[in-house]
Amino acid sequence: MALSLDHPNRIGELTPWEVDFRQLDPGRLSTAITVRSGQAVSALNIAMNQRVHQRGVSPDGWKTFGIPRRGAIEKWQANDVTDSAFLVFGDRDGFDGITTAGFSGSVVSFETEKLEKLAETCGFHLAGDEPEARKLGTKAGLASMARLQRAVVRLLNDATANWSQNTEEALMLEALKILTDTDAHFDRSQAETRRRALSRAIDLMLANLEDPISIEEICRECAASWRTLDRAFKEQFGLGPKSYYMRLRLNRVREDLLNRSFDGSIADAANRCGFWHMGQFAKDYRLFFGELPSETQ
Numbered sequence: 247m248a249l250s251l252d253h254p255n256r257i258g259e260l261t262p263w264e265v266d267f268r269q270l271d272p273g274r275l276s277t278a279i280t281v282r283s284g285q286a287v288s289a290l291n292i293a294m295n296q297r298v299h300q301r302g303v304s305p306d307g308w309k310t311f312g313i314p315r316r317g318a319i320e321k322w323q324a325n326d327v328t329d330s331a332f333l334v335f336g337d338r339d340g341f342d343g344i345t346t347a348g349f350s351g352s353v354v355s356f357e358t359e360k361l362e363k364l365a366e367t368c369g370f371h372l373a374g375d376e377p378e379a380r381k382l383g384t385k386a387g388l389a390s391m392a393r394l395q396r397a398v399v400r401l402l403n404d405a406t407a408n409w410s411q412n413t414e415e416a417l418m419l420e421a422l423k424i425l426t427d428t429d430a431h432f433d434r435s436q437a438e439t440r441r442r443a444l445s446r447a448i449d450l451m452l453a454n455l456e457d458p459i460s461i462e463e464i465c466r467e468c469a470a471s472w473r474t475l476d477r478a479f480k481e482q483f484g485l486g487p488k489s490y491y492m493r494l495r496l497n498r499v500r501e502d503l504l505n506r507s508f509d510g511s512i513a514d515a516a517n518r519c520g521f522w523h524m525g526q527f528a529k530d531y532r533l534f535f536g537e538l539p540s541e542t543q
Contacts, residue, residue, distance in 0.1 A: 250401040251277040254294060261290070265302035269487040270345065280402045285494075287414040288410040289398045300343045304329075304432040309358050309375065310335035311421055313395045322379035331379040332391055332424050341377045348407035352398045354417060359449035361418055368461045369471025370422040380425070396419040401442030408523040415460050416488065419472065440478035443470035451491050455498055457522040463489060495519040496534050512539045 251257070254277040262400040269275045275296045280485075282289050288308070304310035312333035319327040322343040327333075330460040335341045346350075347431055365372050379518035382388050401407050401524045450459060464487065467473055479487045480511060488522075500509045515526060516539070531539050 253277065253281065254298065257292075262305035262308075263302060263362070265300070267294075267301070268299040270299055271342070274303065282402055282409070284409045284414055285411065286360040287417055288355040289402055290355075291350070293348075293352065295348060296347065297347045298345050299350065300345055301340060303340045304335040304356060307358055308355040309361050310353060310355040310423075312351055312353045313391060313398075314345070314349070314430055318346055318349040319353055319379070320346055323377050325379060327379045328381050330382045330388060330391075331371055332382060332387075334375070334378045334380055334425075336375050336377040337375055343412065350498065352395050352402075354394065354398050354421070356418055360414075362463050364415065364418050364462050365422055368419070368422070368465045369473060370426050372425060373421075382424065384427055387424055390423040390427070391418045404458040407490075408526040410458065410523070412458070415462060419461065419488075422472075433471070433477045435470075435474040435477070438471070440474060440481065443468045443475055444478040444482060447487060448474060448490075451494055455495055456517070457520045458491065458495065493520065493532070493534065496531060499531070499539070500535060500542060503539060515539075519531040 253275065255265055257263050257277075258265050262501075274298055275294065278293045280291045288305075288442070289426075312335065314327075314331070314333065316329045319331065319333070320343075320412070321327060322331065322333055322341075323327075324342065327343075333343075333351075340430060346480060382391060394417060397420070398412075401409060401413070447464050448472075450464055450467055461472065461475075468475060470478075476486050479485055479490055483490055485493070496519075498519045499515045499521065502510070502518065503512065508515065510518075516524065516527050517523075528538055531537075535542070
């Protein structure tokens with residue numbers, strides 16, 4: 247849903263947000279928002295052409311985070327904001343910030359129960375939920391924030407973009423990586439632990455091609471944290487577990503399409519490996535193999 251509003255406080259009429267935005271500089275204020283929601287994730291993009299004092303409370307029962315455009319935030323919770331800040335809205339206390347003229351940013355909310363369950367299963371230890379502008383200090387954290395923003399923008403701007411439980415889990419994992427982007431959360435597992443986790447994870451992936459299991463389930467079955475699993479895959483393949491799983495499934499589809507004894511359709515081959523959104527499957531296939539599934543012979 248994309249809307250142009252005559253006043254940003256109308257957001258409170260259309261969404262669960264409680265907002266009290268106040269224009270600070272003279273001129274006509276225009277606000278544009280785009281909103282899209284799934285089962286446990288909600289995404290929003292907002293742009294305003296004037297400098298604004300933003301106050302409010304994010305939706306109850308959800309953990310909400312913001313990624314502003316560079317230079318778009320002057321202050322957050324009375325503190326100066328750097329370009330590498332990841333905004334934490336908190337899920338109880340109100341937020342308070344000052345945005346510049348021409349502000350735009352992406353906001354993503356996760357159902358608190360689902361996010362905390364994923365964090366616990368995958369070995370992410372979350373700190374408090376007070377509002378803050380969290381400065382990211384590592385390349386990995388900045389990369390996760392960039393990936394999260396790109397994914398949110400794509401979901402908001404492309405109505406055909408697949409929004410599934412796997413999509414929501416991927417967004418949550420990026421947010422959890424950002425929130426635990428400190429030395430205290432780096433993986434310190436032993437090589438043998440990673441070897442066992444890697445072997446078990448690949449076995450699980452091979453056994454679940456048609457109905458892919460989530461990374462949360464893989465972590466649980468392997469008794470390994472996400473960071474341990476991610477490190478194990480990257481040490482071995484240079485890829486994270488989700489990327490490896492996707493490539494494994496794409497390769498199996500291609501094998502079927504090249505197999506002269508396979509008499510099913512492209513959709514049959516894709517469905518056998520857990521691809522049900524055919525438009526997205528065709529894009530992923532072409533991106534990886536350099537040709538459409540229909541061109542594979």
